[in-house]
Amino acid sequence: MKRFDIVTLESPNRAPLRIEGFLFGDETTTGPSVAIVGAMSGDHINQLYVASGLVEYLRTKEEEGLIIGKILVIPAINAYALNMGEKNWPLDKTDLNMMFPGYAQGETTQRIASRLFEELKGYDYGIILEGRRDQSMCLPYVKLMQSGYEDLECTKDLGLGFIHYRPHDPIETAMLQYNWQLWETKAFSIVFGKNGAIDQGTSNEVHTAIIRFLSKRKMLDIPVFEGRKSNLVDPNRITLVKASRAGILISKVQCGTHIQKGKVLGKIIDALSGERLEKLISPCEGIVTCQYAHPLIFQNSIVFRIASVDLCCQIDTEK
Amino acid sequence: MGMIEEVLTIELPVGESFRIQRCRYTPIKEKPTKRISVVSGIHGDELEGQYVCFLLGQWLREHREAIKGTIDIYPAINSLGIDSITRSVPFYNVDLNRTFPGSKNDFLPAQIADGVVNAMQGSDFAIDIHSSNIFLREIPQVRIAKSQEDVLVPLANLLNIDFVWVHDAVTVLESTFAHAMNTIGTKTLVVEMGVGMRLGMAYGHQLLDGLLNLMAHEGILDIEPLKVRFPIQSHVGEVAYLNAACPGLFVPVIEHCQVIEKGSVVGHIVSALSGEVLDEVIAPIAGILFTIRAYPIVYEGSLLGRIFGEKQ
Ligand SMILES: [Zn+2]
Numbered sequence: 368m369k370r371f372d373i374v375t376l377e378s379p380n381r382a383p384l385r386i387e388g389f390l391f392g393d394e395t396t397t398g399p400s401v402a403i404v405g406a407m408s409g410d411h412i413n414q415l416y417v418a419s420g421l422v423e424y425l426r427t428k429e430e431e432g433l434i435i436g437k438i439l440v441i442p443a444i445n446a447y448a449l450n451m452g453e454k455n456w457p458l459d460k461t462d463l464n465m466m467f468p469g470y471a472q473g474e475t476t477q478r479i480a481s482r483l484f485e486e487l488k489g490y491d492y493g494i495i496l497e498g499r500r501d502q503s504m505c506l507p508y509v510k511l512m513q514s515g516y517e518d519l520e521c522t523k524d525l526g527l528g529f530i531h532y533r534p535h536d537p538i539e540t541a542m543l544q545y546n547w548q549l550w551e552t553k554a555f556s557i558v559f560g561k562n563g564a565i566d567q568g569t570s571n572e573v574h575t576a577i578i579r580f581l582s583k584r585k586m587l588d589i590p591v592f593e594g595r596k597s598n599l600v601d602p603n604r605i606t607l608v609k610a611s612r613a614g615i616l617i618s619k620v621q622c623g624t625h626i627q628k629g630k631v632l633g634k635i636i637d638a639l640s641g642e643r644l645e646k647l648i649s650p651c652e653g654i655v656t657c658q659y660a661h662p663l664i665f666q667n668s669i670v671f672r673i674a675s676v677d678l679c680c681q682i683d684t685e686k
Numbered sequence: 687m688g689m690i691e692e693v694l695t696i697e698l699p700v701g702e703s704f705r706i707q708r709c710r711y712t713p714i715k716e717k718p719t720k721r722i723s724v725v726s727g728i729h730g731d732e733l734e735g736q737y738v739c740f741l742l743g744q745w746l747r748e749h750r751e752a753i754k755g756t757i758d759i760y761p762a763i764n765s766l767g768i769d770s771i772t773r774s775v776p777f778y779n780v781d782l783n784r785t786f787p788g789s790k791n792d793f794l795p796a797q798i799a800d801g802v803v804n805a806m807q808g809s810d811f812a813i814d815i816h817s818s819n820i821f822l823r824e825i826p827q828v829r830i831a832k833s834q835e836d837v838l839v840p841l842a843n844l845l846n847i848d849f850v851w852v853h854d855a856v857t858v859l860e861s862t863f864a865h866a867m868n869t870i871g872t873k874t875l876v877v878e879m880g881v882g883m884r885l886g887m888a889y890g891h892q893l894l895d896g897l898l899n900l901m902a903h904e905g906i907l908d909i910e911p912l913k914v915r916f917p918i919q920s921h922v923g924e925v926a927y928l929n930a931a932c933p934g935l936f937v938p939v940i941e942h943c944q945v946i947e948k949g950s951v952v953g954h955i956v957s958a959l960s961g962e963v964l965d966e967v968i969a970p971i972a973g974i975l976f977t978i979r980a981y982p983i984v985y986e987g988s989l990l991g992r993i994f995g996e997k998q
Pocket of ligand 1: 817
């Protein structure tokens with residue numbers, strides 16, 4: 368294992384920012400290459416935890432001589448934000464994952480992105496560990512944007528249950544995944560967990576999925592169990608259960624729960640009077656893939672996303 | 687008196703509702719000619735637009751008989767942010783101006799964006815007033831995407847601003863308010879002026895004259911057009927960026943809006959700890975310093991200023 372600084376940046380008063388990489392494999396390993404990017408945001412603790420767990424795992428595998436490709440793990444991009452409970456770059460509040468491909472002569476975070484991206488170019492595969500951009504928690508899923516250069520096949524080797532495969536939004540053209548794909552790395556994101564927290568269950572699942580990927584794609588010489596057959600998620604088959612009222616959310620189910628039509632998912636109570644404002648009922652049979660994860664909920668927020676095999680349209684729940 | 691209306695309310699968890707309010711002015715008798723929306727506070731730390739909204743409202747209250755169109759004033763789009771010095775949408779920490787056109791079926795920032803578009807849909811014009819951010823001070827300027835140049839530059843020239851900056855299209859900017867509104871046929875100008883968290887009174891009065899002039903030209907106000915300044919056009923020159931070469935404390939030596947020579951000193955980056963001058967910031971071209979850093983702590987790359995000058 369080689370531990371090295373990918374980016375260092377002096378601060379006016381703080382100790383310098385260091386983005387550290389952990390590289391596995393050497394001249395004798397001839398397999399493909401992968402770079403795994405962890406916490407780009409200061410609240411991506413799950414992502415940090417999975418990435419550092421991989422470093423520890425790969426270190427022992429390297430001692431056993433089982434690394435047959437080149438594997439780079441970068442657990443934390445935005446250590447400055449992680450160290451002070453910020454989400455974005457602490458001075459100007461810009462989101463590092465909105466700065467790609469970066470610009471070497473530009474603003475601070477564009478420069479950081481540019482130096483990082485220089486290091487990431489040329490890998491065969493790119494795995495980005497992402498948190499959600501809202502207050503939800505979800506089952507781990509693959510997020511794959513259609514840039515014209517994406518590779519759907521390889522993401523199936525993760526053996527995760529769901530793949531969101533969709534066109535990109537305008538803002539996603541400034542994200543790492545999109546730009547990495549344009550540079551012909553087979554890049555994809557794994558979105559999982561709850562921001563600001565560690566969820567052991569989903570973290571273990573993502574850890575296992577990445578090891579499966581490394582094995583199937585000939586970077587790690589170990590046998591693995593088969594994963595799940597991935598389902599391509601059709602947005603039409605995701606039913607949104609929304610909160611018609613704001614208040615305190617009490618959820619009765621967990622992500623991954625197979626729910627029957629008409630069963631209770633949770634309730635919203637008035638934060639001051641304690642009165643029950645709304646009973647959240649599942650409008651269809653399916654699997655709860657995602658749920659709102661903050662105890663206080665806003666009106667019209669999506670509380671649950673339910674993936675179902677039957678086509679059901681978007682339905683707002685009744686009171 | 688204008689009519690104060692709530693155009694969007696969303697319940698918050700604990701005994702409060704998020705709201706966006708507007709004040710609407712219409713003609714006393716006749717049918718309105720055209721409709722304009724004057725918008726500020728998409729970013730909660732930008733307050734210059736609040737003063738412009740006040741000045742415009744004050745003027746309209748005193749000139750009811752001149753009103754021929756519908757004039758909507760929206761001083762605080764990100765009202766949670768404005769009242770708490772928060773640039774983004776609080777709780778979600780998301781830049782509202784990267785969330786347009788929004789959706790009813792998405793998180794709170796997207797619902798706000800969707801509500802804003804719905805409220806303003808049908809306006810002939812929208813003026814989206816920003817005040818840079820807390821880091822940079824700007825002269826009054828309008829920024830226009832290249833694809834909108836033909837439609838929007840003539841309109842911007844009426845606004846009594848100093849600079850019209852036509853920039854290349856950037857895909858990310860397709861998620862802004864201005865792009866969303868221009869797409870649905872509302873001619874929307876983005877004004878940047880002043881600095882975040884502060885008021886520059888002179889700029890407020892300057893833009894008020896511009897707004898009155900634009901409305902006079904478009905028949906929304908029955909008044910004589912004002913004599914306004916004609917803005918510098920970006921295509922006649924080039925913009926040079928001054929980025930910090932090292933971290934430290936930026937101390938400017940010249941004032942905002944000065945005309946400077948090539949090679950002259952704009953400021954210094956100094957070390958508060960060692961007492962050393964770490965770098966001398968030199969103007970790479972001659973021209974007008976139309977942007978200057980207002981927040982002194984800098985990292986490598988932090989923008990210190992922009993100069994608009996002759997093409998080299
Ligand atoms: Zn702004």
